[in-house]
Amino acid sequence: MTDKDYLMLAIETSCDETSVAIVRGGREVLANVVSSQIETHRRFGGVVPEIASRKHVESITLILEEAFAKAGVGRGDIDAVAVTQGPGLIGALLVGVVAAKTLAMALDVPLIGTHHIAGHIYANRLIGEIVYPALALVVSGGHTELVLLEREGVFRIVGRTRDDAVGEAYDKVARALSFPYPGGPYVDKLAQASEEEVELPRAWLEPDSYDFSFSGLKSAVLAEINRAKMKGEELAQGALAKGFQASVIDVVTTKAMRAAQAFGVRQMLLCGGVAANLGLRERLTALCADAGLPLLIPPPSLCSDNAAMIAAAADLKWRRRAFTPLDMVAWPQLSLEEWSVQD
Amino acid sequence: MNESNREPTLLAFDTSTGTLAVSLYRDGHVVDATQSFTERNHSVRIVPEIREMLRRNGTGKEEIDAIAVGRGPGSYTGVRIAVSAAKTLAWTWDKPLVGVSSLEALALGAWQRLRQEADPLGRPAWIVPIMDARRGQVYGARFRAVAAGAGDVLAAGAWARADEDGIRLIGEWSEVLSARAAEAGASLWFVGETTPFEAELAKLEHAKTVPFAMDGGAIGPLAADRLRRGMTDDVHAFAPNYTQQTEAEAKLQASEAERTR
Known part of the structure; x- marks a missing residue:
């Protein structure tokens, strides 16, 4: 396994989308499943944080399963797990963070806590070269x-x-x-x-x-x-x-x-x-x-919240072997500047 | 399980209260249990605690027969942490998932310690586990226990649920239970997060109050019992038992009911 063909599993649950992606080499999206809760929140006129958190727990393993089926890879093929650490709604973030830590432990692979905005920015690397x-x-x-x-x-x-x-x-x-x-x-x-x-x-x-x-x-x-x-x-x-x-x-x-x-x-x-x-x-x-x-x-599917963009940003840390310990804290006010790479 | 009669090996955890409880159940008893008071920090410690417990006991994933978890009620965020971990672990390792009531775990955990003090005449004890649900409310349930010597606490007739898990006003409910227990000739024990309600509960004539923190010890036996009876949960559909709607849903329902009136 090299930096070009390693498999990253990424999870994004910072707001009202439950998303799981499997990305090869930080760039090639094998699966990017997004389960939107918009229909649920519409009748409230906006996102209700407690309901968003409940929906994430209900769908997390189902979305994981869909992502693996779509990517056509096995659980044991995964080399790293990335997850949105923040910013976002705390209750919503926690579901993804706990699932990601559990996966990292269960598969014995590194964890990479990732900044949501770095994800949005690096979504661009899934479609082109950044200069x-x-x-x-x-x-x-x-x-x-x-x-x-x-x-x-x-x-x-x-x-x-x-x-x-x-x-x-x-x-x-x-x-x-x-x-x-x-x-x-x-x-x-x-x-x-x-x-x-x-x-x-x-x-x-x-x-x-x-x-x-x-x-x-x-x-x-x-x-x-x-x-x-x-x-x-x-x-x-x-x-x-x-x-x-x-x-x-x-x-x-x-x-x-x-x-x-x-x-x-x-x-x-x-x-x-x-x-x-x-x-x-x-x-x-x-x-x-x-x-x-x-x-x-990026195309609209990579503009709205999705996990493939989290894998794209986490690739920055993967290539520098800058992994996150399993006692990582979900952080609604996570700073983008502090999340920068350290070299 | 390889042989039908062998006791299952279970990894069990609960985060519904201020306590993070993790335990390993093997050969019919709890072989290791940790109880950390990490209020608001369950998401930080849960996975390292699980990993350390497995390492400390030299237990590999192939030896685990099922993942057991307290599904609430309790703190919404808290319950979601253990449930998210349990669903993900069961799915990743392809193990059965067994959800148990966090209130039953609390009640049984307390009863395992209390039953020596129970009525020597063998009168039934009503064990009422409670958790603070704010604004004078508790998450509570009721179990009927009989101290059957040193035998299995879950032996037939020794332990049975009497009231479902629910959210209740402690003042009203505790008075009703006290009167009914007296009538039925049962001893009444409020266990769990009793401290915030000490004044209230002290008014009752026939009740004993035992503060008790969740420990991992009770989830294993409860889950093993369910597993033996084939009561496993569907991993994808499994969700916490919150016992109530969200505030937003309740308000919306109320305003819709108002409109149709």
């Missing part, structure tokens, strides 16, 4: 960050949201427009289809800042909905969605391009659940093309 220094724009339901990778496996957060994550803002706006949870994709579709646009503010913050803020924008959308209601006007849903999406995309892509230039990166990486947003993909693609900056964007 350093690179800049990752991470956009998801829980995260909005600009991460600089000066070299492989070394993470530096240069910008982050000061309030809502992008995906969170999308879901809140979608709820105000009466779309079911999770509403991000509805807002994206509505925005794409609309000709009209309601002009909404952009939060640029300090001139030199790469941070983000979306709570003002969200409030502006809610105010517009209220205004229409008070005046008895029919709400221009499409125009409002288009205005909201335009503001978000304008701010995140402008800041990402500015940071890319300032740090002299050679590649842009888009990742996280909101990277499935069509408007965002198109705009960033156009901007990077104009700037002559290579761009990687």
Whole structure:
């Protein structure tokens, strides 16, 4: 077994997807089974942590079995077990962490505790080569960050949201427009289809800042909905969605391009659940093309939470034999920068 | 099991309370048991404890006949830790999984120590295991025990469940049990996490209160008994016994009921 053909089993349970992947050599995805709980959480209008934890326990071994069946390998073929150590919902993380430790012990292979955002970023390595220094724009339901990778496996957060994550803002706006949870994709579709646009503010913050803020924008959308209601006007849903999406995309892509230039990166990486947003993909693609900056964007199946991306990030530690002891702690506030490789 | 009459070898654990209990059951008795008070840290210690227990006893996976686990009730997060480990271990090693009630394990563990003090006239004892469920509530159950000399605590007629595992208001419930025990001529023992309810339980006339921490010792015999009767659990479908819905589900149900009224 070499670094090119070792088999990694990875588990991801940080939020509402139970996922198990089997990946060969850190790059070749043999199985990436994702069991989504969205249907369960929809009637509550969002993820209920206790229910998410209960669902993870109920499905964990079934998803393991499916992954092995799909990969066509045996339990004894596994060389390492990776798991999302954090960040995430503590109760949800714990199920995956305990299952992973148990597997590592039972199969007598090393354990690799892995950072969820490193997973999102390294999902890009499942589809292409990463060229350093690179800049990752991470956009998801829980995260909005600009991460600089000066070299492989070394993470530096240069910008982050000061309030809502992008995906969170999308879901809140979608709820105000009466779309079911999770509403991000509805807002994206509505925005794409609309000709009209309601002009909404952009939060640029300090001139030199790469941070983000979306709570003002969200409030502006809610105010517009209220205004229409008070005046008895029919709400221009499409125009409002288009205005909201335009503001978000304008701010995140402008800041990402500015940071890319300032740090002299050679590649842009888009990742996280909101990277499935069509408007965002198109705009960033156009901007990077104009700037002559290579761009990687994973397919939507590797943008939302999945275990293959955890295996891709854990590969950084596997190749350095940086394993995690079995008394590892599931850590909701795990730091990405501290998770960087140590060489 | 290779021979039908041989006692099974079981690896057993429970994390439903503040105690992490791990034990190895072999040749009809508990050969090793650890009890660590690692509140909120079960997920950290459980796997190393299991590994150390197997190493210390020179027990390989091929010698293990089944994985036994306390399925709750108890702390939601706590119960999930042992259940996640048990399901994964049973699946990975392809072993039968045997879930037992954590409350029954608590009750039997206490009874194994108490039965010498039990009524010499052989009157039945009602063993009521309780765990703090907050807001004046307990997870509780009731077992009927008869001290049958030095024989097997689980011998026919010596141990039987009388009330299902459930969440109950300790004040009301303990008074009802006290009156019924007096009527039935049984001794009444509240065992387990009794300390938070000392004042409440001290008011009862016919009850004894015995604080008792979960130990791994009782899960093995209970699981061996179930295994003998072929009562193994489906690994994939196995889930903790929470005894109640989540708050979110209860609220949603209540508001839906309100709407249809």
